[in-house]
Amino acid sequence: MSRAISRVKGTKDIFPGQIARWRHLEEAVGDVCGLYGFREIRTPMLEPTELFVRGVGEVTDIVEKEMYTFQRSEDSVSLRPEATAPVVRAYLEAGFDKNAPQQKLYYIGAMFRYERPQASRQRQFHQFGVEVLGSSSPLADAETIVLACDLYDSLGLEQYETMINSVGCVDCRAEYRAALSSALAPRLAQMCEDCNRRHGRNVFRMLDCKQARCTEVMAEAPSMAASLCEACHQHHAEVLAAVEAAGVEYIENPRLVRGLDYYTRTVYEITCDAIGARSTICGGGRYDGLIAELGGPSLGAVGFASGMEATLLALEKTGVEPPADGSAVDLFLILIGDEQRPSGFNLATKLRRAGVSCQFELGVKSPKAQMRAANRCGARFTLFFGPAEAASGRYKLRDLTTREEVEVGFEEVCSRLSAV
Numbered sequence: 001m002s003r004a005i006s007r008v009k010g011t012k013d014i015f016p017g018q019i020a021r022w023r024h025l026e027e028a029v030g031d032v033c034g035l036y037g038f039r040e041i042r043t044p045m046l047e048p049t050e051l052f053v054r055g056v057g058e059v060t061d062i063v064e065k066e067m068y069t070f071q072r073s074e075d076s077v078s079l080r081p082e083a084t085a086p087v088v089r090a091y092l093e094a095g096f097d098k099n100a101p102q103q104k105l106y107y108i109g110a111m112f113r114y115e116r117p118q119a120s121r122q123r124q125f126h127q128f129g130v131e132v133l134g135s136s137s138p139l140a141d142a143e144t145i146v147l148a149c150d151l152y153d154s155l156g157l158e159q160y161e162t163m164i165n166s167v168g169c170v171d172c173r174a175e176y177r178a179a180l181s182s183a184l185a186p187r188l189a190q191m192c193e194d195c196n197r198r199h200g201r202n203v204f205r206m207l208d209c210k211q212a213r214c215t216e217v218m219a220e221a222p223s224m225a226a227s228l229c230e231a232c233h234q235h236h237a238e239v240l241a242a243v244e245a246a247g248v249e250y251i252e253n254p255r256l257v258r259g260l261d262y263y264t265r266t267v268y269e270i271t272c273d274a275i276g277a278r279s280t281i282c283g284g285g286r287y288d289g290l291i292a293e294l295g296g297p298s299l300g301a302v303g304f305a306s307g308m309e310a311t312l313l314a315l316e317k318t319g320v321e322p323p324a325d326g327s328a329v330d331l332f333l334i335l336i337g338d339e340q341r342p343s344g345f346n347l348a349t350k351l352r353r354a355g356v357s358c359q360f361e362l363g364v365k366s367p368k369a370q371m372r373a374a375n376r377c378g379a380r381f382t383l384f385f386g387p388a389e390a391a392s393g394r395y396k397l398r399d400l401t402t403r404e405e406v407e408v409g410f411e412e413v414c415s416r417l418s419a420v
């Protein structure tokens with residue numbers, strides 16, 4: 001016997017018993033996004049590496065350490081670590097920026113990051129997200145935040161926290177960068193290696209550091225709010241007012257910067273403590289520089305991404321009842337006698353084409369064993385099919401719940417089953 005093969009580290013199989021939960025989440029995403037006027041987009045999982053180097057930022061953990069990158073002939077391609085840069089790439093490549101610049105899009109799909117696998121972190125994981133491209137309105141920011149909260153509410157998630165901050169624009173960030181950099185310079189000896197490296201390259205990333213000794217120093221560092229320019233301050237106030245008017249509870253968190261380089265003005269995070277202290281289920285913000293960075297015109301954009309594994313875990317940990325597993329068939333054929341197998345197969349085909357979901361035992365089994373299989377697969381009815389039934393076209397249909405048994409013809413099997 002050959003050695004069995006295991007799945008790639010950091011990936012997971014999603015088995016039939018889990019699928020109802022996934023579909024339920026995917027459908028809720030589609031439904032709520034539809035209510036908000038977002039349309040689905042599907043982009044490739046493979047993109048030019050350069051897209052992420054430019055779109056996510058060279059000095060980020062994602063691009064520095066976590067991408068699955070490989071060379072094929074002349075081209076360096078990467079498995080997408082996130083979907084915002086690909087969506088913007090597709091938007092520009094299709095010419096939306098010229099013909100219909102305001103686009104509201106959502107996506108659902110697999111992402112890939114070479115991270116140290118942990119319970120909550122996989123190397124292939126799944127995200128859904130929304131992007132409003134071509135709008136600078138603070139209402140667009142608010143719309144994405146309220147959409148996310150409406151979605152979690154519609155799923156029945158109750159324990160989550162929404163945090164919002166503004167990281168300013170290119171102008172006021174420069175002022176903040178200088179203030180932060182000089183405030184932190186004398187404290188670098190107390191901070192971690194990563195922070196020391198970030199100080200020279202991207203000081204804002206230091207705000208993200210989760211190391212206790214670093215967060216201690218950061219608590220005393222100046223906050224962005226004091227450096228916001230008038231226009232950014234105004235934008236931020238309008239976002240908060242719109243979110244508040246929608247009845248969404250939020251916390252202003254001046255330390256929130258998010259891990260990615262491209263954010264401007266609004267950043268936000270939705271966390272659920274039930275899956276770990278301050279564990280993020282959704283992160284997003286405005287990224288006004290990205291469309292231009294990827295070769296398009298200067299247009300505003302805002303969006304979020306939400307981890308599907310984290311969302312499902314949050315639902316489970318907070319006791320939200322999972323949706324019913326609707327994958328059981330309605331009818332199980334009990335084939336009496338070996339010679340009935342070909343005509344049993346034909347009957348199953350006829351039933352399936354008439355819209356009745358049915359199964360039968362593929363191997364040769366006794367009627368008793370077939371009954372056990374019917375119970376195991378959760379069938380609601382059984383139908384006995386032997387030489388007499390084949391000849392008469394009348395079948396014994398048994399309801400496994402009520403134990404009621406009737407003798408019916410093909411048409412009535414279909415009408416009874418479609419009424420279930």
Ligand SMILES: [Zn+2]
Pocket residue numbers: 168169170171172173228229230231232233
């Ligand atoms: Zn500004």
Ligand SMILES: [Zn+2]
Pocket residue numbers: 191192193194195209210211214
């Ligand atoms: Zn640090």
